[in-house]
Amino acid sequence: MSSQDASRFLVVLDVDSTLIENEVIEMLAQAAGSFAEVAEITERAMSGELDFEQSLRSRVATLEGLPVAQLPDIAAQIRLTAGAQQMIDTLHANNSVVGVVSGGFHELLDELAGEVGLDFWRANRLDVRDGKLTGAVLGPVIDAEAKASALTEWASVYKVPRSRTVAVGDGANDLQMMKAAGLSIAFDARPVVRRSANVAISERDLSQVLPALGLRG
Secondary structure, eight states: OOSTTSOSOEEEEOTBTTTBSSOHHHHHHHHHTOHHHHHHHHHHHHTTSSOHHHHHHHHHHTTTTOBGGGHHHHHTTOOBOTTHHHHHHHHHHTTOEEEEEEEEEHHHHHHHHHHHTOSEEEEEEEEEETTEEEEEEESSOOOHHHHHHHHHHHHHHTTOOGGGEEEEEOSGGGHHHHHHSSEEEEESOOHHHHHHOSEEEOSSOGGGHHHHTTOOO
């Protein structure tokens, strides 16, 4: 793109409990038999009580032995949040770009991202050996700092000024990304996130993001 006016906005969303209704790590844990343990750690991490990277590695460790063959069935259960497609389509119609950065996993995100037409996405990758999860994450964990870096990187790639960048999230690991953005939107978020955001949306309908940007669906 040749000028910073080429894209009206760059919108970056969290995935779990934001773009989608689910917490994917909990869906995986349900299949692995570790749901209760993982759900408790997830809640504490999203509320800012635990270090995100440490909490993610602890949760993924409980998935050891889960067959990779089960992942497509789990992915098929993911539900897009109401208004998400309308939001994405309207942003595109207004010459904007939209994507996600997730503490979740590419293995369950990639197909969905393509289906809904996201322009970019980034997530963690699960380590696999002999057709089963090893309980480890491949490469650096997508944590709060990585989310903020992704927003800044994509703004540079698409030549969108910081004032036109928007971060949408619900958990403590979204706070750095929201601070890096020109506009931060707390979506059905934890109190620590609502207190820090420029805008708070309580209704679980992502089309409500559009009026905050002066757009109509």
